[in-house]
Every structure is written in C-alpha cells, then in structure tokens.
Amino acid sequence: MDKSKLVISNLEDELFLSFSGELTLYDIAGCQKIIDEAIISAKSVVVDLSDVIFIDTAAAIFIYKLQDSFSSKKINASIKCDSVKINDTLALAAKYKNSSSEIKKIKKTAFVEQIGITFHDYFLAFLSFMEFFGILFATQARDFKNPKNIRFREIAFEINESAIKALGIIALTSFLIGVVIAYQSAFQLKIYGANIFIVDMLGISMLRELAPLITAIVIAGRSGSAFTAQIGAMKITQELDAMRAMGFDPYEFLVLPRIIALMVAMPILIFVSDVMGVFGGMIVASLDLKITPELFLDRFNEVVAAKHFFIGLIKGPFFAFLIASIGIYRGLRVKDDTQSIGFNTTKSVVESIFAVIVCDAVFSIAFTNLGI
C-alpha cells in the first residue's frame, strides 16, 4: 500500500483518519492494520475523505464496516466527505450490504442427524431404483401384449454396437486369462507330475466361472458405461424431454432395446470367451507340459461335463440384465450438469461389477446346493 494514502493525526481528543488519492480494494488491508493500531485509545474519530479522488465499492464497504466497528466500540465517528460521487458509492455499499448480510448461513447438522439424512438418501435412491424397475416391467409387459411395439431395429443396432463390437476385446482378454491360469498352474502341477489335470482345472474354472465373469466385467466397463454416458448426455441436451413431449416413451425406445440386446448377446460373448480361454490354456499345455492338443481335447471331452458349459451360459442373461439396467438407470439419474455424467458413469461401472459378482456368488451357492 502506498502509505501516503492514509495519514493519521491527533487533534485534542479527536483522531483524524485522512485518506487521499484513489482508494481501492488493494489498499484496504493495509489501512485496516494501521487503523487498528491507532484507534486503541481514541474516543472520537473523524474519517476524512475530502481528498479522495475515487473510491471503489470494496473500499466503500470497508469504510462502512469501519463505522460499524467504531460504534460497537462506543467511539464517536463521523465521515467528512463533500464529493457527491463518493457519497453515492458509500450509499450504494450501505444499501446492498444490508441485504447481503441477510443471506442464510448453512445450518450445521449434528452427527446423528447426518446419519439419518444419509440413510434417508439411500432409502430414496433405493425407491427410485425400484421405480425404475417398476416402469421397466410395466413397459415390458405392454410390449409382450403388443409385440409390434418391440423395436427390433434398435435391438439389432444395439447388439452390434454393444456386443458384436466387443468380441475382439473379450476374445483377447479371455485368451490371456487362459494363458496366465494355465501357465501358473502348470508350474504347480509339474511338481506332482499331475500334468494332465490341467485340462480338468482349466475346463471347469473357465467354462463355469471365469468366462462369464470376464465377459461381464468387460461389458460393464465398455457397454454399461456407454449406456450411462449416452443417456445422460441425451438428458442434458433435453433430447429425452423432446422424446417424451413427442410421445415416444424413452423406456420403449432407449431402455428396453438396450437391455434385450445385451441379454441376447451375452451368452454368445460368453461362448467366445470359453473358446478363447480354453484355447489359450491348450497352447500353454502343449508348450509347457507337453500335452498335445489331441490329448488335451480327448481329456477335455472325457472330464468336463456339459453342465459346466451350460451353467456358464445361463448366467449370461442375468449378468446382462444387471449391467444394462444399472447403466441405464444411472444415465436417467444424470442431473442437468456435466459433472453428474462423470459421477454416474463411474457409479454405473462400479455398481454393475459389484452386482455381477454378488449375483455370481448367489448362483454359485445355489448350483452347488442343487448338486449341479
């Protein structure tokens, strides 16, 4: 601060604060310090603004606050100022300061209240998810009653978009997982000379558990997130509103085709994943354990029952339903800001992978208890 802007002088009992030049928001912090030191013993203060050329609103608020603090300390204060312009600025500050000070402070919530609010929010989120399922099933029921409403073109488009185009990545991932598992277990099996059991292990684990899970995880990351982002963006650009206003039910046009497409395509993807995973294992077995592909396939035929394959496939539509419906639900929950697209996309992937794993665990227990 330019020190010359504030001159403090004592005259008998009165303290003179004489400002001069341009008084702006860059000066007020420095002035505050000087004034705080000076007024300790003062009984009466005169704020002299007669030499000030210009005052900005921040400085005006500062002067106004200064007056307030004087009166709260029971110091007589007066402002000396002739310029109409400066007085106007001061009046402006006084006028809007009053109204702005009324802004409500955010209420602090107690810990217990916070817990209550959080759980209530979870409850509402659960309700809205149930609402989503309700509308979904109602739409589905209507479509089954009136099958010409089913949008086969969109379903075909979505099968291509979110499943067929994912074939490559799923094939590659499954192949690598097959290779890795075979390679790791080959090392252990060699110790016992139980080389041939690689077929049993790989066959059952791949067909029954790993292939469906890998497929589901890749699809959740790839297509589930795409659903959320697409539908979320459509919500932000009011495309969903436009559809509703034109009488096109988004559930019929956007939601059901995606869910049905994924449910149809998932078993196919799992099948590809099965083939590629076992193929990867077979290559490792022939290179590392000297089990020829012929021997591998013979043994495979002998020990891996068809039920494992079918159990794996059966899981597909269930996983697909979870992934697609969570992805779409999250998309519909997007609010009118871009940040919530990111938030909901992340949530959709995390939640759908979690749901898939929980569902897999339930299947695992159920099938084992059923003796399948």
Next chain:
Amino acid sequence: MMNQIIRVKELKTIFDERVVHDGLNLSVGEGEIYGLLGPSGCGKTTLLREMVMLQEFSDGAIDVLGKGLKNIRSKDAQELRRQWGVLFQAGALFSSLSVEDNIALALREYTQLSESMISEIVAFKINLVGLKPSDASLFPSQISGGMKKKAGLARALCMDPKLLFLDEPTSGLDPISAREFDSLILKLRDMLSLTIVMVSHDLQSIYDTLDKVAIIDNKKIAYEGDLNGVSSSQSEFVKTFFKERI
C-alpha cells in the same frame, strides 16, 4: 366466446420446500399467441413443462384440449402428445439423426405414410420454416443455433399440431434472425391456424407477436390480458420490464 384450449386452475407447484406456483390461474383461447412472462426463476418454463406433461404439479388442475392432465390415462396422454408440438430452448434435436430424420421421425412412427410421401412432407416443412433443402442431410452438430431452432420448429410442426409450445424461441438468436423468427411464427399461425403458447424475454418479440400475455410474479398471475393493459399491473417486474414502453 372463444374455445378454451388450455385452462389452468389453482395450480400449485412445490419443489422440496420451495413454492414455485401458488394458486395460479390462466386460460388460453383458440388461435391466440399467448405469452408467459415474468422475472427469471418465477417458474415460466416450469409451467410450460407442466402443460406438456414433462413435470408433475403438486395441486390444482391443468386442462389441455379438454383433457385434465392430473392422473391422465397413458392412452389419452399419448393422444394429446400427437396434437401438440414443442420447441425446446436449444432445439433439442436428436443428435444421432440428421435434420431430415429428426423431422420425419414422428411421421415414421405414428403414420403409415410411404417413404416418398414422408420426404415430400419433410421438404415442405423445411421450406416452411426457412431452411435450405441442402440443410436437410446435415446433423445437429453441424448446424448453427438459429438453424437448430428452425429445425426444431419444423419437427414440432411435422404432425400438423393444433397447439404449439415454444420455450424462448428467440433467445440466443441475433436480432435479424429473431425478427425473422417472429414473422415466421405469425405467418404460421395464420396459415395453419395454430394456437401458440410461448415463454419469452425478448421485448421486441413480445410486442410483435403476442396477442395475450400472462405475467407470473410472486407465484401467481400478476396480470393476464392484452399488452395495452399491462401498465395497469402493479407488479414490480412489469414496471421495470416494460419501462420503456409504458
């Protein structure tokens, strides 16, 4: 007595704890261009969204084309939606479809018209709103804001609705396009005998097009009637908004 196309009675809208409308009444007659005005945040767009069933209201009644919107059956609702067109603020064209397909969509879905007939209707609507035929194959991301509005209007008109809702039709347009849009709306009203409800902030557009206005202030209708009588209103909004005209 003119036919009442829209009637709103004692409408209440409450978001969480915020009251947006409290006992709001208005009526729109056939063939009118009806404007909803008011300070920002007064719930004009909310009211418009409630009229087209995009949002639910808390209490009261809205009748559109003789049907009450509260607890409406989905079949009736679907029928209503085919009788009106809505132009959203930013056009809200379907970004995955070309302009042409956007306009043709409702025709393809709701009618059994042949493809050649549809393309003829689409070409007519494109001409009608003042777009060039060469714009038809462009996608929404490739055209300007003004063109998006025109394309949105063409889409809203594609089913030849009786009723047209416009949400700030001239906002974001340059003054020349805005005046063009105004005269377009007047022309369409005369040609197609439309009833138009619009939300607007554009003073020029308000004076050029509107037959009747409703000013929403303080959760209620502060004034309803033609523009000449607007000065009789005591609303703070009217005093500042129409300052230069009254």
